[in-house]
Structures are given as C-alpha cells and as structure tokens.
Amino acid sequence: MATLKDMLVALSEEVESYLAKNPSVLMVSASMFPQKWVFRTESGSFTVSVNTTGQARVREGEATKPDVVVEGSHDLLSYLLQSKSTNYGAPKVEAFTKKGRFGYGLIKSRVGLK
Numbered sequence: 001m002a003t004l005k006d007m008l009v010a011l012s013e014e015v016e017s018y019l020a021k022n023p024s025v026l027m028v029s030a031s032m033f034p035q036k037w038v039f040r041t042e043s044g045s046f047t048v049s050v051n052t053t054g055q056a057r058v059r060e061g062e063a064t065k066p067d068v069v070v071e072g073s074h075d076l077l078s079y080l081l082q083s084k085s086t087n088y089g090a091p092k093v094e095a096f097t098k099k100g101r102f103g104y105g106l107i108k109s110r111v112g113l114k
Contacts, residue, residue: 037066
C-alpha cells in the first residue's frame with residue numbers, strides 16, 4: 001500500500017510531466033512559480049514545491065508561507081490522491097496567494113478537488 005508521501009511524489013511527477021508537455025504554462029505564467037503546497041493530515045504534513053523550471057519535489061513538514069494548504073484526514077487525502085474522485089468528501093483547501101489560486105486551478109481535477 002502506498003504511503004501519503006508516495007502518492008504526493010506521484011502527484012509531483014504528474015505536475016512535472018504536465019509542465020514539460022505544456023511549456024507555455026511556465027513561459028506565459030512565469031510569475032506564478034515557484035509554488036509551495038502543504039498537505040496536512042492528523043498523521044503529519046508534507047510540502048510539494050514546484051520551482052520556476054517546473055521541477056517538483058516533496059519533503060516532510062510544512063513550508064513557511066505556503067501558497068496553498070490542503071487539510072483533511074489521512075484517509076480522505078489518500079483516497080483523493082489514489083482515486084481522483086470527490087465521492088468520499090472534500091478536504092479544506094485554502095489558497096493564500098494569487099500563485100496558489102492559479103496552481104489550484106491547474107491541478108484540482110488531477111487530485112479529486114473541486
């Protein structure tokens with residue numbers, strides 16, 4: 001069974017692939033990167049960061065001044081990341097920056113968010 005970190009690594013690879021296939025997103029929207037997203041559960045937190053060249057990485061813990069925070073139970077976030085369906089419910093999502101709102105718009109359907 002994949003861990004939450006494994007699923008976030010898979011998500012970061014999806015994001016990298018999407019940006020590599022769509023370089024215009026980075027060129028047209030250069031001011032929207034870098035971004036830091038925090039995924040918070042009762043069992044811990046992880047930060048997914050995407051830099052200005054479209055490379056993404058996952059690290060344990062919470063970034064200071066994140067662009068987006070996605071918070072929910074471990075089971076809920078795991079379900080969303082695996083199934084990409086909102087049938088199980090929706091986590092609390094807060095976008096704190098214009099960059100975060102932009103990024104959320106790009107990937108929300110890839111992770112089962114509304």
